[in-house]
Amino acid sequence: xxxxxxxxxxxxxxxxxxxxxxxxxxxxxxxxxxxxxxxxxxxxxxxxxxxxxxxxxxxxxxxxxxxxxxxxxxxxxxxxxxxxxxxxxxxxxxxxxxxxxxxxxxxxxxxxxxxxxxxxxxxxxxxxxxxxxxxxxxxxxxxxxxxxxxxxxxxxxxxxxxxxxxxxxxxxxxxxxxxxxxxxxxxxxxxxxxxxxxxxxxxxxxxxxxxxxxxxxxxxxxxxxxxxxxxxxxxxxxxxxxxxxxxxxxxxxxxxxxxxxxxxxxxxxxxxxxxxxxxxxxxxxxxxxxxxxxxxxxxxxxxxxxxxxxxxxxxxxxxxxxxxxxxxxxxxxxxxxxxxxxxxxxxxxxxxxxxxxxxxxxxxxxxxxxxxxxxxxxxxxxxxxxxxxxxxxxxxxxxxxxxxxxxxxxxxxxxxxxx
Numbered sequence: 001x002x003x004x005x006x007x008x009x010x011x012x013x014x015x016x017x018x019x020x021x022x023x024x025x026x027x028x029x030x031x032x033x034x035x036x037x038x039x040x041x042x043x044x045x046x047x048x049x050x051x052x053x054x055x056x057x058x059x060x061x062x063x064x065x066x067x068x069x070x071x072x073x074x075x076x077x078x079x080x081x082x083x084x085x086x087x088x089x090x091x092x093x094x095x096x097x098x099x100x101x102x103x104x105x106x107x108x109x110x111x112x113x114x115x116x117x118x119x120x121x122x123x124x125x126x127x128x129x130x131x132x133x134x135x136x137x138x139x140x141x142x143x144x145x146x147x148x149x150x151x152x153x154x155x156x157x158x159x160x161x162x163x164x165x166x167x168x169x170x171x172x173x174x175x176x177x178x179x180x181x182x183x184x185x186x187x188x189x190x191x192x193x194x195x196x197x198x199x200x201x202x203x204x205x206x207x208x209x210x211x212x213x214x215x216x217x218x219x220x221x222x223x224x225x226x227x228x229x230x231x232x233x234x235x236x237x238x239x240x241x242x243x244x245x246x247x248x249x250x251x252x253x254x255x256x257x258x259x260x261x262x263x264x265x266x267x268x269x270x271x272x273x274x275x276x277x278x279x280x281x282x283x284x285x286x287x288x289x290x291x292x293x294x295x296x297x298x299x300x301x302x303x304x305x306x307x308x309x310x311x312x313x314x315x316x317x318x319x320x321x322x323x324x325x326x327x328x329x330x331x332x333x334x335x336x337x338x339x340x341x342x343x344x345x346x347x348x349x350x351x352x353x354x355x356x357x358x359x360x361x362x363x364x365x366x367x368x369x370x371x372x373x374x375x376x377x378x379x380x381x382x383x384x385x386x387x388x389x390x391x392x393x394x395x396x397x398x399x400x401x402x403x404x405x406x407x408x409x410x411x412x413x414x415x416x417x418x419x
Contacts, residue, residue, distance in 0.1 A: 022051060023176040027183055037062070037074050037187045038083045044180070045076040045083075053169055054161035056137045060145070061103065061154045062184055065192045067199055071153075072191075078160070079135075100127055102142040106154050112143040116164055132158050139164025141173070145181040147188070155180065202267040204281060205352050216350055219342010223282040223289065224354065225302040225334060225382060226362035227266060229257050229309075231274035232329030232370070250274060253328060256312035264305035265298075269353050277363075279354055280305075285338055290385045299336060299385045306332055306376045307410065331375060333366025336382040361405075364398040368407060372396075380406040 019025045026047050031040050041060050048055045056078050063071035069087040076083045092098050102113050115129055116122060118138035124130050129140055137158040145153040155177060159165050165173075197206030213219065231237075231253055238246050254276065258268045261278045270277045280298045282289075289295035309332065317327040337358025343350045365377050372393055383390045383406075390408035397404050 021172050021175050023047065023172050024179050027176065027179045031180075031183055037072075037184060038085060040180075040183060040187070041074040041076050042083045049078075053165075054138075054159045056135070056158040056160035057132070057156075059156045060180075060184065061156075062145075062188050063107075063151055063153055064188055064195070066195050097127070102126055102128070102156065103154055106142060106144050107152050109144075109152065112141065114142075114170075115140045117158075118162060118164065136160050138162060141165065141170065143174070143177055145177055145184065147181060147185045153181070153184065201352055202269065204267045205269065209352060213342065213352070214350075216343050216345060216347050219340055219352075221285065221338060222341045223285045223295065223336070224339055224341065224358075225266075225280040225282070225298050225336050226339065226354065226359050227261060227276070227278040227280070227302060227305070227332065227334055228359075228362040228366040229276050229278075229330060229332040230366055232331065234274040237328075249328070252316060253313075253330070256316055257309050257330065257332075260305045260309035260312060264301045264308065266302065266305060270351075277353070277359070279339070279341070281341065289336065289381075295336070295385050296387065299382055300387075302334055302382075303378075303386065303410070306334065310375060329375075331366045331369030331377070333362045333364070333369065333377050333379075334382055335362040335365055335379040336385060337361065337379075357401075361398065361401055364401055365405075365407065368396060368398070372407065372409075374409045376410050378408040378410075380408065383408040 019028065023044070026043070027040075031043065034040050034043060037060065041058060045055060045058050048058075057076065059073055059075040061071060061073040066087075068089060070090050070092065071088065073086045073088070074083050075086065098104055105113065115124070115126070116139055117124070117129060117133045124133060132140060137160050139159040140156070141158075142154060142156040145155055147153065157165075157173065194206065194210060197209055200206075201209060231250070234250075237249065241249065253274070254271065258271075258276055258278070261268055261276075264280075266278045266280045268276060268278045280302045282292075282294055282298045286292050286295070289299075313328070313330060320327060335358055337356070339354040339356040339358050341352075341354050343352055344355060345351050361379065365379055369375055369377050374393065377393070378386075378390055389411060391411050393407045393409055395404045395406050
């Protein structure tokens with residue numbers, strides 16, 4: 001195989017009965033029915049073994065659109081017979097491990113690479129080759145997998161028989177790769193769609209959209225704990241700080257607030273400037289939430305998230321004080337109620353969110369954190385579901401809420417909210 005081979009081999013279909021290449025036939029007949037790339041790689045490895053390929057390892061690496069990871073690698077090893085997944089972060093591109101790997105050249109369009117590992121005196125010019133040789137591999141092939149958008153991915157294979165891969169085996173692999181590429185691209189697009197929905201909508205909301213709730217008005221009435229939080233003094237901060245510094249501060253703040261929500265099973269629906277709207281969905285509506293295990297669990301998790309957020313902000317403020325920067329203040333309002341969870345907007349620009357009096361009440365409760373000098377406030381509707389006793393702050397009038405409401409805070413007492 002030449003170093004400039006491109007995995008765009010001859011037409012694998014040469015008669016009316018279908019592909020003559022058994023690898024392609026399997027991909028078309030069986031591979032397309034499998035649910036995940038992991039299953040595809042496993043099935044392909046098992047087929048190669050059955051066909052007599054002396055396969056030692058197969059790794060398929062697909063580059064994906066993800067805010068944290070450059071892609072995902074699916075690796076089958078003969079020793080385990082299983083497929084492992086690895087998701088490298090973008091930082092790996094700056095490491096010697098990547099720069100000295102075959103991937104660096106392949107992703108830049110260098111074409112396929114083959115290295116015999118059992119030839120005396122051969123130079124093992126990639127560190128991975130030394131590792132494979134020590135495991136007993138005798139041959140190594142790395143080939144680009146082209147997607148329809150021009151993105152280059154890769155498949156690497158190693159053999160462990162004396163003499164390495166046979167010529168006809170390499171020919172079958174070469175003509176199989178474009179078909180494998182189309183199948184992996186479908187899985188990659190699905191993964192990208194889910195990643196984008198999870199990142200911009202949240203995993204629970206994204207799941208609903210992916211399952212078909214995409215029209216205006218699509219949604220359902222649910223019980224949920226509503227979380228509304230806000231950063232104090234953000235206008236003055238935005239005017240005083242350079243744009244980059246203010247954005248960094250906002251991201252650090254949301255890392256604490258939204259990170260706590262996500263870590264405790266909540267769903268962040270919107271960032272509204274420096275405010276965040278989140279929910280802990282419960283599902284069905286009941287007249288006695290205090291008797292419902294699902295409600296009790298969700299309410300317990302939201303209080304744990306509030307405590308977690310407070311601890312994270314305290315740590316963040318301690319770091320700011322060490323640098324001579326002022327502390328930041330915030331408020332969190334929590335309420336349990338009925339909301340419509342679904343699509344609102346115009347048909348060409350929708351938002352999946354929650355609407356209803358309960359969502360508005362959570363925002364009004366949060367607005368009281370400054371007046372009551374508490375960072376976390378809880379409605380009476382939520383407090384009655386929590387087994388632990390919360391601290392009452394009395395009955396207060398909330399703007400836009402018909403009846404005065406009793407407001408609670410955490411029993412240990414939240415620290416005074418920063419002005």
